[in-house]
Amino acid sequence: MRMVFLNSLERKESGAICGSAQVWIGEEDGVWRMGWNENDGEGERETIWYEGCSWSEMLHVYRHRLVVKLSEGYRPVVEGIWDEREELQRRGMGAQKLICYSELHENEALYNELCVWRRKKAASARKAPYLIASNRLLRLVSVFRPQSVEELLQLPGFGEAKAGEFGAELLEMTQSPGGERPGPFPLDWVEREIDEEVFRSWMYKQKEAKLRQEMVKFSLRRQILEALAQGLNLEGLCERTGLERREAVEWLEVLEKEGYVTESLIRLELAEMPDDEQQAVWQAFEELGDSFLKPVLQRVYDQERIERGGLDQLYEKLRLLRISYRRHKENTPKAV
Incomplete structure (x- = not known):
């Protein structure tokens, strides 16, 4: 097998290396193989991540499986395995750190109260709950407990329209007695509180969720194209993919737009x-x-x-x- 890519990674705890690994890609007779060799001190274990003829499919698997390892704390010894600067220095990092902090320091009691409020609000307005407020926005409100409209507006995802429509009701819940705030507004102190390595791993977990969805779509697209190539009808396509008929027709519309x-x-x-x-x-x-x-x-x-x-x-x-x-x-x- 001809090796075309190899890089080493390390995982540290308290500054000491506690694990090492290598990610590699090889090719032989038109077949791509990709794997992960991990050494945790008890010996080396090899896991094959991909074996097949599709370069594009292999890249999807590579991105997804690698970001899982990065979220677990592995870091490349040689830069270039992943453009970390792009991931960690893009615009909106301040907002991402607020979201990260809110997920690491949950206030379940207030969050559940806010969820009940959202459900009732959505039912009365005949809207989907996410149109009232996302889970992340409710998490931010529950953790930082804003006490005024001005403070509400400092939370990412909270604009003037939402503040005007729901601000008073939310503040009534966040101002209830007995709740402590982790710190004052403005929330610039959050950046100092979050460990950079913890934040980096959290960012990779967000990336992993996105890539996992892309992997599902990529696999589904391949199955649909194979079904079309085999001359299956809509029922056969649905049996192959597990899609409902309406979903399958929507996929046909998408594929037609892409030129298929x-x-x-x-x-x-x-x-x-x-x-x-x-x-x-x-x-x-x-x-x-x-x-x-x-x-x-x-x-x-x-x-x-x-x-x-x-x-x-x-x-x-x-x-x-x-x-x-x-x-x-x-x-x-x-x-x-």
Whole structure:
């Protein structure tokens, strides 16, 4: 095997090295292999992170698995394995440190009270709870316990609009007797309180969560493309990936925007849809546009047909036809 990349890492506790490791990438006959060799003082253990032919897939695995190790405290002996300066010196580090501090010094009692308040507020306004306030924002409020609107506005994610709408209710909870604050406002003291290595590991954990989501999407995309290449229909694609039918159609729309052609699957799904019905939908797209499906649905189908055909099934057909319509429109030369 030809080694194409190798770097060493160390983990320290109280300034002393307590573990070492190497991350490596090799290639042989077009097959990429990547692994992690770790020595914790009791011997070396090798873990294979990836073995396959896809360079891009390997890079996704590399980024995700490596950032997990960085979040555990491993640091590269030779710089360049990860652009730490970009990670730790980008704009917004002050806000990130406030968030980090709030997660490391939780006030569960007040946080739970704020969550109950958010749930009631969301129910009365018929909104999703995250539109009222994110978990992180409630965590910041619960830990730093602002006592005025001016202090509320110093928390990242809290703007004038939110302060005007919810400020009084939040302050009523943070001003309740018996609660101690970790320090005064302004919160510039937080930066001095956080250990840099602790903060760095916390940052890598945030990165790991993001990369894990990217890994899931990358794997899902590959499965969908394989299903398309094998000529599966929508049901087969859903069985392969575990997606719901609506989610699968949304993925087809995304792939079409990226330049992939999904026409073979669409033809399979619409094979039993009469030509005159497809033409009526096509004509409705031309007259009404393709941004919104409800006007098209109402133009093509009467209430009896909607009830007989099932609303979800009809919308699925419209979305599949819209994919074909948009591709046709993009490939049709515009009149000069």
